[in-house]
Amino acid sequence: KNEVEQSPQNLTAQEGEFITINCSYSVGISALHWLQQHPGGGIVSLFMLSSGKKKHGRLIATINIQEKHSSLHITASHPRDSAVYICAVTLSNTDKLIFGTGTRLQVFP
Amino acid sequence: KAGVTQTPRYLIKTRGQQVTLSCSPISGHRSVSWYQQTPGQGLQFLFEYFSETQRNKGNFPGRFSGRQFSNSRSEMNVSTLELGDSALYLCASSSSVPRTEAFFGQGTRLTVV
Numbered sequence: 001k002n003e004v005e006q007s008p009q010n011l012t013a014q015e016g017e018f019i020t021i022n023c024s025y026s027v028g029i030s031a032l033h034w035l036q037q038h039p040g041g042g043i044v045s046l047f048m049l050s051s052g053k054k055k056h057g058r059l060i061a062t063i064n065i066q067e068k069h070s071s072l073h074i075t076a077s078h079p080r081d082s083a084v085y086i087c088a089v090t091l092s093n094t095d096k097l098i099f100g101t102g103t104r105l106q107v108f109p
Numbered sequence: 110k111a112g113v114t115q116t117p118r119y120l121i122k123t124r125g126q127q128v129t130l131s132c133s134p135i136s137g138h139r140s141v142s143w144y145q146q147t148p149g150q151g152l153q154f155l156f157e158y159f160s161e162t163q164r165n166k167g168n169f170p171g172r173f174s175g176r177q178f179s180n181s182r183s184e185m186n187v188s189t190l191e192l193g194d195s196a197l198y199l200c201a202s203s204s205s206v207p208r209t210e211a212f213f214g215q216g217t218r219l220t221v222v
Contacts, residue, residue, distance in 0.1 A: 031210075035213075041197045041216045042213070042215045042216065043199060044213070045211060045213065048210035048211075094157065096165045097144070097154060097211060099144075099151060101151050102151065
């Protein structure tokens with residue numbers, strides 16, 4: 001069993017839809033990250049969370065430490081949101097990141 | 110502030126050769142980590158350096174090595190290249206005190222032929 005599990009693996013949506021990507025982890029962490037990777041490879045850090053909720057524009061990330069679960073929400077989705085979204089956790093007391101397998105999102109006009 | 114810079118961006122090598130990749134972290138960041146991304150295995154941790162010391166190492170053979178210099182720039186080296194080493198190699202830097210999010214470079218795409 002992977003230490004970081006993401007769902008769904010693939011997601012298609014129509015422009016304007018509300019999107020949720022889920023992440024569960026089974027290890028002790030100091031932080032959870034949501035990353036975005038576009039074709040070509042570059043990775044952008046969207047959020048780093050250790051508790052609660054963060055919002056940036058149309059993106060919202062939440063984390064429930066007790067349940068070891070996080071969600072990434074995209075409101076009013078747009079074709080430019082099409083990318084792979086990766087959940088990663090920082091293991092406690094290290095800077096080592098463990099990654100989920102990613103969710104490939106395609107938003108159609 | 111300049112971002113994380115990785116060089117070269119693309120590289121083609123022949124089996125058996127060795128390769129050195131470079132990563133310049135964000136100014137002030139002392140932690141540099143390296144990751145390998147392949148279609149089959151996804152993103153996997155290679156190693157992490159902090160203040161010139163390797164703090165963590167992933168499950169990769171000894172052909173993969175790295176180092177960090179006093180200015181926090183880091184290099185990773187792969188010797189005796191195999192076809193399976195073809196991958197996108199990403200480095201990320203962060204400030205450990207206080208701990209910040211990881212900032213990724215654009216990666217080096219290595220193709221072994």
